[in-house]
Amino acid sequence: MLPPPEEIKSALEQLLPGVSLTLDAGGLIVVPNDLVAVCRCLKENERFSLDYLANLTAVDYPAEQRMDVVYHLYSMAKKHGPVTLKVKLDRNQPVVASVTPIWRGAEFQEREAYDLFGVRFEGHPDLRRILMWEGFEGHPMRKDYVVEDQDVLG
Amino acid sequence: MASHIQHQSPIIQHRFEMAVDQGLQSELQKQGVFVTSWDQLLNWGRSNSIWPLQFGLACCAIEMIATAASRYDIARFGSEIFRASPRQADLIIVAGTVTKKMAPQVVRLYNQMAEPKYVISMGACATSGGPFHTGYNVLKGIDRYIPVDVYIPGCPPTPQALLEGLMRLQERIKSRSMGQEVGPKQGEYPIPEFGASGLAPRYNPDVFQPKKPWADPPASQLPKPIAPQP
Numbered sequence: 001m002l003p004p005p006e007e008i009k010s011a012l013e014q015l016l017p018g019v020s021l022t023l024d025a026g027g028l029i030v031v032p033n034d035l036v037a038v039c040r041c042l043k044e045n046e047r048f049s050l051d052y053l054a055n056l057t058a059v060d061y062p063a064e065q066r067m068d069v070v071y072h073l074y075s076m077a078k079k080h081g082p083v084t085l086k087v088k089l090d091r092n093q094p095v096v097a098s099v100t101p102i103w104r105g106a107e108f109q110e111r112e113a114y115d116l117f118g119v120r121f122e123g124h125p126d127l128r129r130i131l132m133w134e135g136f137e138g139h140p141m142r143k144d145y146v147v148e149d150q151d152v153l154g
Numbered sequence: 155m156a157s158h159i160q161h162q163s164p165i166i167q168h169r170f171e172m173a174v175d176q177g178l179q180s181e182l183q184k185q186g187v188f189v190t191s192w193d194q195l196l197n198w199g200r201s202n203s204i205w206p207l208q209f210g211l212a213c214c215a216i217e218m219i220a221t222a223a224s225r226y227d228i229a230r231f232g233s234e235i236f237r238a239s240p241r242q243a244d245l246i247i248v249a250g251t252v253t254k255k256m257a258p259q260v261v262r263l264y265n266q267m268a269e270p271k272y273v274i275s276m277g278a279c280a281t282s283g284g285p286f287h288t289g290y291n292v293l294k295g296i297d298r299y300i301p302v303d304v305y306i307p308g309c310p311p312t313p314q315a316l317l318e319g320l321m322r323l324q325e326r327i328k329s330r331s332m333g334q335e336v337g338p339k340q341g342e343y344p345i346p347e348f349g350a351s352g353l354a355p356r357y358n359p360d361v362f363q364p365k366k367p368w369a370d371p372p373a374s375q376l377p378k379p380i381a382p383q384p
Contacts, residue, residue, distance in 0.1 A: 132291075133255065137350040140290040147290045148351040 002080035008048070015041055027070075027084035035087055036097045042073060042083065043102055049077045053103035056110060058117035060091070062143045067094040069119060089119065098124040116141035193331050201232075201327040204272070204320070207243035208236035209263065212250025214277040214310040226313040231320055240266040245323070247316075248302075251279035251286060252293040254353050258345045264300045265342040272327070274319050275302045278309045285309070290352075298357035299346060301338030 003011070009021045009028060016037055022029040030038050042050045050073035059068040067089045074081030087096055098121035100106045110121045111130040118139035121127055129136065138145055174182075174189045182189055190198075210218055222228045222236060237243040240263045252260055264273065275296055278284030286292035296302065303326060306319040338361065346353040357364065 131255075133348040135348060135350060145290065147288065149294065149356060 002075075002078075002083070003047075005083075008083060011047065012038060012041060015045065024086065027086050029086050029088065032087045032089060032096050035085075036099070036102070038085065039071070039099050039102050042085075048083070049075045050081065050083055051103075052076050052081070053099065053106050053109070054082065056099070056106055056113060058094070058113045058119050058141075060117060060141070060143050062091065065091045067091045067117065067119060069094075069096055069113065071099070094119040095122060096120075097122050098127075100124055115139070118142065194328075196332065197328045197330060200270070201324040203235075204231075204233045204245045204323070204327075205235045205237050205243050206233055206245040206247050207240055207263065207267070208238045209246060210249045211252060211256065211260075212279065214249035214280070217310045217313055218247055218249045218276065218316060221313040221316045226317065228317065228320070231317065231324070233320060240264075241268060243267055244270065245272045245274065247274045247276050248280040248296045249276045250310075251284065252296050253291050254293055255291070255348075257293045257296070257299060257353060258347070260296060261299045261343055261345045265345070269340050270327075270330075271340055272304075272323055273300055273302045274316075274323060275305045276316060276319070277306065277311055281305050281307070293353070295362075298362045300343055301340070301361045303338070 002008075005023055005026055005028060009023060012021060012028075013019060016034070019034045019038060020031070021038070028038075042048045052074045053071060054074050055070070055072040057070055059070060061068065069087050069089065071085040072081075073083045073085065089096055094117070096119065098106065098110055100110060100121070101123065107125065108130060110119075110124055111127060113119045114121060114124075114127055115129040115131050116139055128134070132140070140147075179189050210216075220226060222234060228234050233245070240246070244267070246260075246264055246267065248260060264271070273296070275281045279286065279292065280296050281302075283289070283292050283294035287294055293299075297305075304319045304323050306315050308315050311319070343358060343361065346355060346358075348354070
């Protein structure tokens with residue numbers, strides 16, 4: 001069974017000295033610089049074995065000038081989950097380390113977050129647009145994106 | 155069904171009368187002689203063996219498949235032969251949401267079809283973008299790039315609605331005379347390209363003119379805005 005978030009938080013802080021996490025509505029807020037260490041620990045530690053990244057997406061908060069990247073982790077080995085991780089990034093310069101080296105399945109999801117939100121994933125093997133075409137300008141899921149033809153008939 | 159057979163277009167009735175007197179025709183028929191006109195014969199064959207393109211885009215395609223299956227049985231209308239190649243198809247049923255990324259391929263498929271060719275726009279998405287009308291990634295109607303013969307409303311339209319649309323198309327084909335075009339001009343249409351913020355051009359002016367179907371009332375006739383309550 002998966003321990004409650006408070007226990008995961010204290011276990012991680014014990015295992016990784018210098019890492020500090022915050023609890024937020026059942027999720028763990030990670031400092032961007034600690035993300036790779038936390039993810040690797042959650043995947044490789046026998047207690048968690050979170051070997052499956054089910055979801056990776058971004059959330060835009062223009063009012064707070066913030067861009068969150070959210071990770072949902074499950075364990076296929078232990079049949080438990082999810083564990084939610086969040087990193088809070090600067091909306092004007094959203095850069096975070098890629099988790100593709102940890103979970104291979106992150107590759108396309110990070111490309112999607114890059115395509116639609118403009119989050120740059122450092123260390124991604126092939127970071128380019130996945131849904132929109134090459135030559136498309138802007139990131140359409142950002143809340144300040146203006147659609148070209150707003151007119152009803154235009 | 156019955157009302158459709160009686161309610162034929164005036165063009166057909168006119169030609170029918172010209173060909174041979176109706177009473178004489180019925181007399182001849184009793185003797186085993188069937189009299190018709192070349193136009194009628196050709197259109198009879200043409201309208202009852204429309205081969206649609208085996209092509210679907212979204213949930214409307216599921217309804218299209220249901221229409222082709224045994225319960226609704228599109229074979230009753232001679233259209234059961236869904237061809238997997240546009241070269242062998244007469245009709246493209248644009249069944250579903252046309253994303254901007256898919257639109258060039260739909261136009262290309264239409265261009266590759268042999269004439270005479272027809273287009274049914276099935277459902278709200280193919281007709282106008284439907285619930286995705288204000289989105290960034292969905293084409294606001296396939297009629298921006300290719301000429302549409304029949305629009306079918308619905309989200310998705312029922313199989314009955316698709317069959318009704320098919321019967322409307324058959325009516326249209328039956329009203330065609332040799333060498334005469336009914337409906338929009340066929341042929342090849344330019345394929346849109348991917349631009350910086352959408353497709354370029356945004357529509358083909360040969361098939362689509364963004365016109366307001368209504369006239370804006372003068373400002374004096376507009377209702378006065380209600381003053382906000384303190």
